[in-house]
Amino acid sequence: MSSQILPPNAFRSQVLDLLREREEPEWVSGCEMQARWKVVRVEEGWGVFREWEDPEQGHAPKAVCASRGHARVIAGTLPALHGGQRFRMLERSGGRFPLEQGGRLVGDLDIFDPELTAALHLQHYLAQTPQALAGLLGAAGPTALALIGEILQRDLTDPSWWDGL
Numbered sequence: 001m002s003s004q005i006l007p008p009n010a011f012r013s014q015v016l017d018l019l020r021e022r023e024e025p026e027w028v029s030g031c032e033m034q035a036r037w038k039v040v041r042v043e044e045g046w047g048v049f050r051e052w053e054d055p056e057q058g059h060a061p062k063a064v065c066a067s068r069g070h071a072r073v074i075a076g077t078l079p080a081l082h083g084g085q086r087f088r089m090l091e092r093s094g095g096r097f098p099l100e101q102g103g104r105l106v107g108d109l110d111i112f113d114p115e116l117t118a119a120l121h122l123q124h125y126l127a128q129t130p131q132a133l134a135g136l137l138g139a140a141g142p143t144a145l146a147l148i149g150e151i152l153q154r155d156l157t158d159p160s161w162w163d164g165l
Contacts, residue, residue: 035078037079046070048063048071048078050062062078076132079129087100
């Protein structure tokens with residue numbers, strides 16, 4: 001019988017067993033994802049761990065990828081998936097679907113497209129989270145980074161680019 005290495009925990013095993021039997025309150029579900037994530041080389045490839053986790057102390061990776069780039073994208077995306085939907089489509093009004101962000105109407109769509117609202121949520125998260133955005137950009141590779149630099153140089157020096165932001 002092999003013994004499983006368990007990560008250090010301030011609670012006794014009996015308390016942890018009791019906690020595992022309970023349901024998470026709905027209003028805090030997803031809290032295990034609201035962390036800063038890091039990418040660590042593991043035997044199988046590249047593991048994604050919470051910032052405080054250490055595979056040598058028995059922590060299991062949330063994901064394992066063959067490439068560091070894929071692991072970095074996952075690490076940057078995980079917190080966005082459980083942070084609450086920032087965009088929402090409302091029921092059709094006047095032939096279109098109102099798009100709301102944080103209770104404020106920001107536009108409308110001619111089709112019902114929940115995948116678009118999910119993508120907007122992720123884009124918004126990346127725009128507000130420099131570490132996640134940097135991880136995504138780093139995973140894009142040197143060619144994409146050089147092109148992004150050219151595009152930003154062109155756009156940021158154009159005064160009209162800032163209008164309406």
